[in-house]
Amino acid sequence: MSYLEKRAWIYAIVALVVPVAYVATLLVRAPAAGLATSHYVVPLLVAVGVAIVLNIAAGTVAASGASGASREARAGDERDRAIGRLGEYAGYYVVSIGAVVPLVLAMREAPYFWIANSLYLAIALSALVSSVVKIIAYRRGL
Template sequence: MSTEEKRVWVYTAVALVVPVVYFTAILRQVPGADVTRITYLPALLTAIGVAVLANVVASVATAIAAPAEAGLKDERDAAIRRYGQRTEYHVLSVGVLGVFALTVSQAAHFWIANALYLTFVLSALASGIVRVVAYRRGF
C-alpha cells in the first residue's frame, strides 16, 4: 500500500468519524428545542479543527513510518486524486444547491450551517470512497 493510499484511508476515516460524533452530539438537542437557541458553533468549529489536525498528524505519522516512500507519487496517484476530486465536485455542487434552497427559504442559521457542513462531509466521503475503490480495484 502506497503512502498516498494510506493517506486516503485516513482522510476517509476522519471524514466519517468526526462528523458522526459532531452530528450525534448536536442533533440529540434538536427534538422539542428551538434550534435558534442551540449552541452549535463551538462544536462545529471544534469538529472542523479536529478533522484538520487528525489529517495532518496522520499524514506526518505516515511519512515518518515509511520515510523512503514519503514523497513518492506516480501517475496513478495523480489520476486517482483527480478522479476523487471530480466526484467531490459533483457532490459539492448538489449539496450547495440544497444549502442555497435553505438560505432562500430563510431557514434558521442552525440548519444552513449544518447542511453546509454535511455537504462538505459527504463530498469528502464520496471522494475518499471513490479513491479507495480506485486504489483497490482500479478505475
C-alpha cells in the same frame, strides 16, 4: 499500500468519524425546543478544527511510517495522479450538488442552524465520497 492510498483511508475515516461525533454531540445537547435552537456554533467549529488536526497528524504519521520514502515516492506516479483526479472530481460534484441545499434554505430564510449544518454535511459527504472513490480505484484499478 502506497502513501497516497493511506492518505485516502485516513481522510475517509476522519470524514466519517468526526461528523458522526458532531451529530452525536448535537443530539445529546439538544434542547427541548428542538435542534434549530441549539448552540451548534462551537461544536461545529470544534468538529472542523479536529478534522483538520487529525488529518494533518495522521498524514504526518503515515509519511514518517512510509519506510523512508522520498518526497518523489510520496508524490506518486501517473496512476496515483489519475486516481487523485478521479476522487477529487467525484468530491467536487458532490459538494457542488450539495451546496444547492443551503442556498435554497438561505433563500427560504430558514434558521441558520439548518443552513450551516447542510453546508457542513455537503462538505463532509464530499470528503467521504472523494476518499471512497480513491480507495476503490486503488483496490480495483482505474
